[in-house]
Amino acid sequence: MSVHISRHVDDVLDNLSTRKDVTILAGGTDLLVEINFGRIRPSNIVAIDRVDELKDHSRNGHIRMGALVTYTRMLETDVGSPALQEAARTIGSPQIRNAATIGGNLGTCSPAGDTLPVLAALEATVVLRSKGGERRVAFGDFMTGPKKSVRRPDELIVAAEWEDAGEAQTYMFAATRNAMAISISGLALVVDRARRRVGVGLGSCGPTIIRATDAERFAAGLFDETGWDRPARPSDAAAREFGRLAAGAAKPIDDVRGTVAYRRHVLAVMGARALARVAVVP
């Protein structure tokens, strides 16, 4: 196994295009687990954690978050998405949050990746770059299956981008342990009051992150009635209906972490709670 330490994006791209069987190492919190379990045996590793260009984070209405932004940094700064911040808070332990990156969460592309429902709800764009140039893929088109994405082996994830959607958003997940647990199911809700748009992303309840479009439409209808600019508590019945629709979009399976029945149930509870919480945020 060879390890190449890169300091520049161009150098990373050179390595990705010229060498065979190259694996990118960012924080390593997923990659090393895979290696330990013997699931992969990479022959060439390109370590990107010293590539400063990938650590940039800019926001001025439009947010661009470099692939190497860690969860700890998301918690320390205003990242331009409260839900993403809440997602960062749910992840791992302090040690993991210090090392693990958003690029790695996208690179792994697990249905349980906690930033991904938020990126889905934000309608974020994944920025990929190769020797051949840059392409921008809507998150909804990026993930194609469990741990599968449209990223080509010669492409580097350089950033995630989204429009600032304001403060009315949240992320939550259910797990049997109170910290350091992989979610049984997770839900992100973004109410973009300015653009009059509702986004709902569901995690750990299907092969990809799922957009709950019926629930989005239902909530948009509610805001159309009550007014998008005005915080207002939804009725219990409306919150429950929103939860029911969100859960209805899920395609859960039974696995060691949870059952189909529980996943549907808890998504409905999370949906109702999320709407009740977010609708009162200006």
Add this chain to the structure above:
Amino acid sequence: MSTAAPRTRIRGGVGESVERPDSAPKAKGEFQYGSDLRREGMLFGATLRSPHPYARIAGIDTAAAKKMSGVKAIITASDLPTRELFGLMKLDQPVLASGKVRYVGEPVAIVAAETAEEARVAARAITVRYEPLSPITDPVAALQPDAAQLHRRGNVIEDVLVEHGDPDARADVVVDGEYELGMQDQAALGPEAGLAIPRQDGGVELHIATQWLHEDLRQIAPCLGLPESKVHLVLAGVGGAFGAREDVTLQIHTCLLALATKRPVRMTYGREESFYGHVHRHPAKLWYTHGATKKGELVFVRATIVLDGGAYASSSPAVVANAACFGAGPYRVPNARIHAVGAYTNNPPTGAMRGFGAVQSCFAYEAQMDKLAAALDIDPVELRERNALRNGDAIITSQPVEGSAPVADVIRRCADIAMPNGEIPTEPIALPGGLGNLTHGEGVRRGVGYAAGMKNVCYSHGFDDFSTARVRLARDVRGPIAHVHTAAAEVGQGIVTVCAQIARTELGVERVEVDRPDTTIGSAGSSSASRQTWMTGGAVLAACREVKAELLARARKAGRSPDDLGALLEEPIDRTVTHRHRDTEPRDAKTQNQGHVAFLFAAHRAVVDVDVDTGLVKVVQVATAQDVGKAINPVSVVGQIEGGIAQGLGLAVMEEVLLRDGLVRNASFTDYLLPTTLDMPPVVTVLIEHPHPDAPYGAKGVGEPPTISSTPAIVAAIRAATGRELNRVPVRPDDIVFGAPYRSGWRITPGDDPRRAVRAS
């Protein structure tokens, strides 16, 4: 044993909270664990394990693997020098599988190679042809007359029937229940590790992280074809044990590879392999009925208990006996019938884990006590207090509880501990779901639950239980110094500190060195059954007293003061003493009479917040009163109590080795969940010190009781918050949300023989 106070008070003696020598190195990552051992020219071992729960081995081909780079030896069953079986209590477990494999993870071949990677790759290159057989994974099914026989002597590992008074007595108020406990893992943070070094004389030296060096020696030597005198064991740094290191895991394999290659060989399991490599806690199915008078006096307890022993016996016979003996709990029960059976199945083998059989029955009988309290409309604490064993009362084996039995005390003192602040917090991190941000208070209800439990200390039922200690009092340029040598395994519980404290107090000498445990001295017995303070502490105390007597004799002879150590220790004083507890009686068919040395008691009160809409739990506080006899090192005692409660909490709400058709589905810490600091509540502890007359300074064991009744207390609190039946642990979110209780699928009248179970349609 007398408890006369020493003449001079010395720093770091008995009763003081003394810092352990291993705590700072462990916290700083400097402690040398078994897995850190290295030797010049060392090879690495790896194990090939069965992927099938039950299969015939049709052939093993090692030819390709033997040719691979770095490979120095490959051993399969046909290469074993002599004895092919080992086992703690029954010789039933193959060193390497031959003929058949009986569980997923059973070792089939071992490899030594220049690097760990080469060893692993070569092990995978061995081809084994299996003919899969249909596995038996339900222990009740395994006991039925029509079941296929997994072992020559059938599928019953042990069958214990305890009868007391009139087992068929009737009562005014009767409550029934069936219960289940899933398989818990000891999950010691240091996985199995050992280093074997071949010796010039044809023997072998094994550095091993274990709980009992001499028992390992007894099992290893015959399998190597060596006399015990040619096998030397040294304790390596142990990263926790909790029962998982009572059985032989890689000991024999490592020695075999070292002898075959004539090079040092180290074997270390990773986390996943550790799940396959060691025994777990017995999963249990229990059927109970309790009867009481209208006034709330227990009239009878009848129960049937089936423990899943997995593929091999390990310590199942004793675990089954404990589940039965303590099957009615720390209460006066005039009439009882408890039938406990351990079954062979094709699940992973189960054996010792903290609480050892007492955990399983306590979960059931404490749930029953709450049901009874509800049926009688009596406060659950009151009901327990009213029925608490008193000094002189007999348990259901007819053995009186003597020496010290502060049962009512632990129950009352625990209940009297101040409750936590009554308000439910608002920040999500302090609520159920924790970092998941799931509730900000929505759906959260608080519940309180109580439980009490009991267990024996030391080995029981006629076992020749002893410990050996050598104490050497000498002087060097800095003055007097005592050396204490025993074979007691320090597994993190603090026996090293206890031995030093006793020597300081007895000898009045501040400098005490505790030597590394090995087999050059006599056995200390196991670091299990909460016994080392009683046994090895007792041996050190006895040896110190002999040293002291010699010192006094020398002083008299020389006409000097006994404090004149400079002159009196011209020649060091060196004494080796073997200490035994009083005899216990072997078990007979139905009663166990004087089966145990003494009993330990504890009570727990749990306060929990439950998000009833999502089924998630946050334990807010655990309060406990524990009968410890005497706290030799109070900070260590509290450490044992908090750690034991963490394990009890794990069993209550998250820890389970998930099995399907004999396959382990979560052999990693990703999905075998252990409590984190966010799951572990503050613990408020009251130590009840009623010295036991037979124990050193009156100190009873403390390691196990915290794990026994903490689980039922937490589950009782969840029941109180949710109104759900919750008759299975760990409690899953589904159980709370949907409320469907566990059903065994078998009809058994409590107390009946489980071999006559009927499938519920």
